[in-house]
Amino acid sequence: MAATFLSPVPAFSLAAKQGDTARVLITSPTSDGHGISCSSVSAFPSASRKKRNTSLVVSATGETLTGVVFQPFEEVKKEVFVVPNSPQVSFARQYFVDECEAAINEQINVEYTASYVYHAMFAYFDRDNIALKGLAKFFKESSEEEREHAEKLMEYQNIRGGKVVLHSILTSPSEFEHVEKGDALYAMELALSLEKLTNEKLLSLHKVADENNDPQMADFVESEFLTEQVESIKKIAEYVAQLRMVGKGHGVWHFDQMLLN
Numbered sequence: 001m002a003a004t005f006l007s008p009v010p011a012f013s014l015a016a017k018q019g020d021t022a023r024v025l026i027t028s029p030t031s032d033g034h035g036i037s038c039s040s041v042s043a044f045p046s047a048s049r050k051k052r053n054t055s056l057v058v059s060a061t062g063e064t065l066t067g068v069v070f071q072p073f074e075e076v077k078k079e080v081f082v083v084p085n086s087p088q089v090s091f092a093r094q095y096f097v098d099e100c101e102a103a104i105n106e107q108i109n110v111e112y113t114a115s116y117v118y119h120a121m122f123a124y125f126d127r128d129n130i131a132l133k134g135l136a137k138f139f140k141e142s143s144e145e146e147r148e149h150a151e152k153l154m155e156y157q158n159i160r161g162g163k164v165v166l167h168s169i170l171t172s173p174s175e176f177e178h179v180e181k182g183d184a185l186y187a188m189e190l191a192l193s194l195e196k197l198t199n200e201k202l203l204s205l206h207k208v209a210d211e212n213n214d215p216q217m218a219d220f221v222e223s224e225f226l227t228e229q230v231e232s233i234k235k236i237a238e239y240v241a242q243l244r245m246v247g248k249g250h251g252v253w254h255f256d257q258m259l260l261n
Protein backbone atom coordinates (compact mmCIF):
# COMPACT_ATOMS: atom_id res chain seq x y z
CA MET A 1 0.00 0.00 0.00
CA ALA A 2 1.22 3.47 -0.78
CA ALA A 3 1.85 5.55 2.32
CA THR A 4 0.56 9.11 2.48
CA PHE A 5 2.40 11.93 4.17
CA LEU A 6 0.13 14.39 5.98
CA SER A 7 0.88 18.10 6.09
CA PRO A 8 1.78 19.35 9.58
CA VAL A 9 -1.07 21.24 11.26
CA PRO A 10 -0.77 23.65 14.23
CA ALA A 11 -2.32 21.25 16.74
CA PHE A 12 0.45 18.76 16.03
CA SER A 13 3.29 21.25 15.87
CA LEU A 14 5.78 21.25 18.66
CA ALA A 15 8.77 23.50 19.06
CA ALA A 16 11.94 21.57 18.41
CA LYS A 17 14.63 21.29 21.01
CA GLN A 18 18.24 20.43 20.49
CA GLY A 19 18.47 16.74 19.78
CA ASP A 20 14.78 16.23 19.04
CA THR A 21 13.96 13.76 16.35
CA ALA A 22 11.66 15.24 13.78
CA ARG A 23 8.80 12.89 12.90
CA VAL A 24 5.74 13.01 10.68
CA LEU A 25 2.53 11.05 10.83
CA ILE A 26 2.01 8.43 8.17
CA THR A 27 -1.36 6.85 7.55
CA SER A 28 -2.13 3.79 5.51
CA PRO A 29 -5.20 1.57 5.06
CA THR A 30 -5.49 -1.38 7.44
CA SER A 31 -5.33 -4.91 6.12
CA ASP A 32 -9.13 -5.27 6.17
CA GLY A 33 -9.44 -2.14 4.03
CA HIS A 34 -11.87 -0.42 6.46
CA GLY A 35 -9.61 1.60 8.73
CA ILE A 36 -6.47 3.65 8.83
CA SER A 37 -3.37 2.81 10.77
CA CYS A 38 -0.99 5.46 12.02
CA SER A 39 2.74 5.41 12.50
CA SER A 40 5.48 7.97 12.61
CA VAL A 41 8.85 8.09 10.96
CA SER A 42 11.77 10.42 10.98
CA ALA A 43 10.95 13.36 8.75
CA PHE A 44 14.52 14.06 7.74
CA PRO A 45 17.08 11.73 6.24
CA SER A 46 20.54 11.71 7.68
CA ALA A 47 21.69 14.11 4.98
CA SER A 48 19.34 16.71 6.54
CA ARG A 49 20.68 16.22 10.08
CA LYS A 50 21.65 19.87 10.45
CA LYS A 51 18.22 21.14 9.41
CA ARG A 52 16.14 18.92 11.73
CA ASN A 53 17.42 20.58 14.88
CA THR A 54 15.66 23.79 13.93
CA SER A 55 12.46 22.30 12.49
CA LEU A 56 9.03 21.67 13.98
CA VAL A 57 8.38 18.23 15.41
CA VAL A 58 5.18 16.53 14.32
CA SER A 59 4.06 13.33 15.89
CA ALA A 60 0.87 11.44 16.67
CA THR A 61 2.51 8.49 18.34
CA GLY A 62 3.55 9.76 21.75
CA GLU A 63 7.19 9.14 20.94
CA THR A 64 8.36 12.74 20.97
CA LEU A 65 11.19 13.82 23.18
CA THR A 66 9.29 16.98 24.04
CA GLY A 67 7.04 15.05 26.40
CA VAL A 68 3.89 16.14 24.60
CA VAL A 69 1.70 13.21 23.67
CA PHE A 70 -1.18 13.15 21.23
CA GLN A 71 -2.80 9.77 20.72
CA PRO A 72 -6.29 10.76 19.51
CA PHE A 73 -7.83 7.33 19.11
CA GLU A 74 -6.74 6.28 22.60
CA GLU A 75 -7.28 9.59 24.39
CA VAL A 76 -10.78 10.04 23.02
CA LYS A 77 -11.84 6.90 24.93
CA LYS A 78 -11.45 8.70 28.26
CA GLU A 79 -14.66 9.09 30.27
CA VAL A 80 -14.66 12.89 29.96
CA PHE A 81 -15.02 12.61 26.18
CA VAL A 82 -17.88 10.10 26.19
CA VAL A 83 -21.14 11.54 24.83
CA PRO A 84 -23.91 11.12 27.45
CA ASN A 85 -26.69 8.65 26.69
CA SER A 86 -29.40 10.58 28.52
CA PRO A 87 -31.29 13.12 26.40
CA GLN A 88 -31.88 15.11 29.62
CA VAL A 89 -28.30 16.36 29.81
CA SER A 90 -26.32 18.55 27.44
CA PHE A 91 -24.12 16.77 24.91
CA ALA A 92 -22.01 19.87 24.37
CA ARG A 93 -21.15 20.71 27.98
CA GLN A 94 -17.43 20.63 28.74
CA TYR A 95 -15.52 22.21 31.63
CA PHE A 96 -18.54 24.27 32.62
CA VAL A 97 -19.14 24.04 36.36
CA ASP A 98 -22.41 24.49 38.24
CA GLU A 99 -21.21 27.71 39.88
CA CYS A 100 -20.67 29.37 36.50
CA GLU A 101 -24.08 28.17 35.31
CA ALA A 102 -25.77 29.59 38.42
CA ALA A 103 -23.88 32.90 38.14
CA ILE A 104 -25.09 33.37 34.57
CA ASN A 105 -28.69 32.78 35.65
CA GLU A 106 -28.24 35.38 38.39
CA GLN A 107 -26.89 37.89 35.87
CA ILE A 108 -29.90 37.23 33.63
CA ASN A 109 -32.04 38.30 36.58
CA VAL A 110 -29.95 41.47 37.10
CA GLU A 111 -30.42 42.45 33.44
CA TYR A 112 -34.16 41.74 33.52
CA THR A 113 -34.53 43.80 36.71
CA ALA A 114 -32.81 46.78 35.09
CA SER A 115 -35.01 46.30 32.02
CA TYR A 116 -38.13 46.25 34.24
CA VAL A 117 -37.20 49.48 36.07
CA TYR A 118 -36.40 51.27 32.80
CA HIS A 119 -39.71 50.11 31.39
CA ALA A 120 -41.48 51.64 34.40
CA MET A 121 -39.59 54.90 33.77
CA PHE A 122 -40.71 54.83 30.13
CA ALA A 123 -44.35 54.44 31.23
CA TYR A 124 -43.98 57.30 33.73
CA PHE A 125 -42.43 59.86 31.36
CA ASP A 126 -44.90 58.88 28.61
CA ARG A 127 -47.91 59.92 30.74
CA ASP A 128 -49.97 62.81 29.29
CA ASN A 129 -49.41 64.95 32.39
CA ILE A 130 -45.64 64.33 32.44
CA ALA A 131 -45.02 64.34 28.67
CA LEU A 132 -41.24 64.18 28.58
CA LYS A 133 -41.12 62.20 25.35
CA GLY A 134 -37.35 62.25 25.03
CA LEU A 135 -36.89 60.65 28.44
CA ALA A 136 -39.66 58.16 27.63
CA LYS A 137 -37.81 57.23 24.44
CA PHE A 138 -34.47 56.95 26.20
CA PHE A 139 -35.79 54.68 28.95
CA LYS A 140 -37.74 52.54 26.48
CA GLU A 141 -34.57 51.94 24.46
CA SER A 142 -32.63 51.31 27.67
CA SER A 143 -35.21 48.73 28.74
CA GLU A 144 -34.94 46.93 25.39
CA GLU A 145 -31.15 46.99 25.61
CA GLU A 146 -31.16 45.35 29.05
CA ARG A 147 -33.53 42.67 27.79
CA GLU A 148 -31.14 42.03 24.90
CA HIS A 149 -28.36 41.60 27.46
CA ALA A 150 -30.47 39.02 29.29
CA GLU A 151 -31.09 37.21 26.00
CA LYS A 152 -27.40 37.24 25.12
CA LEU A 153 -26.68 35.56 28.46
CA MET A 154 -29.42 33.01 27.77
CA GLU A 155 -27.87 32.13 24.42
CA TYR A 156 -24.46 31.80 26.05
CA GLN A 157 -25.88 29.56 28.78
CA ASN A 158 -27.19 27.25 26.05
CA ILE A 159 -23.92 27.37 24.12
CA ARG A 160 -22.09 26.07 27.18
CA GLY A 161 -24.66 23.37 27.88
CA GLY A 162 -26.17 25.03 30.95
CA LYS A 163 -29.87 25.49 31.61
CA VAL A 164 -31.54 28.89 31.79
CA VAL A 165 -33.49 29.27 35.03
CA LEU A 166 -35.47 32.48 35.40
CA HIS A 167 -35.89 33.91 38.87
CA SER A 168 -38.64 36.28 39.98
CA ILE A 169 -38.22 40.00 39.31
CA LEU A 170 -38.80 42.49 42.11
CA THR A 171 -41.56 45.05 41.74
CA SER A 172 -40.37 48.30 40.20
CA PRO A 173 -41.34 51.75 41.48
CA SER A 174 -43.97 53.47 39.34
CA GLU A 175 -43.60 57.05 40.55
CA PHE A 176 -40.44 59.09 40.07
CA GLU A 177 -41.34 62.56 41.38
CA HIS A 178 -38.85 64.10 43.77
CA VAL A 179 -39.48 67.41 45.53
CA GLU A 180 -35.89 68.69 45.40
CA LYS A 181 -34.46 67.04 42.30
CA GLY A 182 -37.51 66.82 40.08
CA ASP A 183 -38.48 63.61 38.30
CA ALA A 184 -35.98 63.72 35.42
CA LEU A 185 -32.87 64.07 37.58
CA TYR A 186 -34.19 61.63 40.16
CA ALA A 187 -34.85 58.97 37.51
CA MET A 188 -31.48 59.55 35.83
CA GLU A 189 -29.61 59.26 39.12
CA LEU A 190 -31.47 56.04 39.82
CA ALA A 191 -30.47 54.79 36.36
CA LEU A 192 -26.82 55.65 37.08
CA SER A 193 -26.90 53.73 40.35
CA LEU A 194 -28.51 50.77 38.56
CA GLU A 195 -25.83 50.75 35.86
CA LYS A 196 -23.08 50.81 38.50
CA LEU A 197 -24.76 47.95 40.32
CA THR A 198 -25.00 46.01 37.06
CA ASN A 199 -21.30 46.64 36.46
CA GLU A 200 -20.47 45.33 39.93
CA LYS A 201 -22.47 42.17 39.22
CA LEU A 202 -20.70 41.72 35.86
CA LEU A 203 -17.33 41.98 37.59
CA SER A 204 -18.50 39.34 40.07
CA LEU A 205 -19.56 37.14 37.15
CA HIS A 206 -16.11 37.55 35.62
CA LYS A 207 -14.53 36.63 38.96
CA VAL A 208 -16.60 33.45 39.17
CA ALA A 209 -15.32 32.49 35.70
CA ASP A 210 -11.73 33.20 36.76
CA GLU A 211 -11.98 31.30 40.03
CA ASN A 212 -13.39 28.29 38.20
CA ASN A 213 -10.67 28.39 35.56
CA ASP A 214 -13.07 29.13 32.71
CA PRO A 215 -11.15 31.50 30.41
CA GLN A 216 -13.78 31.25 27.66
CA MET A 217 -16.52 32.51 29.96
CA ALA A 218 -14.26 35.27 31.28
CA ASP A 219 -13.57 36.30 27.69
CA PHE A 220 -17.30 36.31 26.92
CA VAL A 221 -18.04 38.64 29.85
CA GLU A 222 -15.14 40.91 28.94
CA SER A 223 -15.79 41.16 25.23
CA GLU A 224 -19.59 41.31 25.29
CA PHE A 225 -20.37 43.27 28.46
CA LEU A 226 -17.63 45.06 30.38
CA THR A 227 -16.67 47.72 27.84
CA GLU A 228 -20.26 48.51 26.95
CA GLN A 229 -21.14 48.74 30.62
CA VAL A 230 -18.54 51.39 31.49
CA GLU A 231 -19.58 53.32 28.38
CA SER A 232 -23.21 53.29 29.58
CA ILE A 233 -22.13 54.54 32.99
CA LYS A 234 -20.22 57.42 31.36
CA LYS A 235 -23.19 58.42 29.19
CA ILE A 236 -25.71 58.39 32.05
CA ALA A 237 -23.27 60.23 34.35
CA GLU A 238 -23.12 62.99 31.73
CA TYR A 239 -26.92 63.14 31.63
CA VAL A 240 -26.97 63.49 35.42
CA ALA A 241 -24.45 66.34 35.18
CA GLN A 242 -26.52 68.10 32.52
CA LEU A 243 -29.77 67.71 34.47
CA ARG A 244 -28.11 69.13 37.58
CA MET A 245 -27.10 72.15 35.48
CA VAL A 246 -30.55 72.83 34.06
CA GLY A 247 -32.45 72.41 37.32
CA LYS A 248 -36.20 71.80 37.23
CA GLY A 249 -38.79 73.14 34.79
CA HIS A 250 -37.91 74.75 31.48
CA GLY A 251 -34.35 73.42 31.35
CA VAL A 252 -35.63 69.87 31.64
CA TRP A 253 -37.83 70.44 28.56
CA HIS A 254 -34.73 71.40 26.52
CA PHE A 255 -32.85 68.37 27.83
CA ASP A 256 -35.79 66.20 26.86
CA GLN A 257 -35.81 67.65 23.33
CA MET A 258 -32.13 66.76 23.00
CA LEU A 259 -32.97 63.12 23.79
CA LEU A 260 -35.61 63.08 21.06
CA ASN A 261 -33.00 63.75 18.37
Ligand SMILES: [Fe+2]
Nearest residue numbers: 111146149198
Ligand atom coordinates in the same frame (compact mmCIF):
# COMPACT_ATOMS: atom_id res chain seq x y z
FE1 LIG B 1 -27.06 45.44 30.87
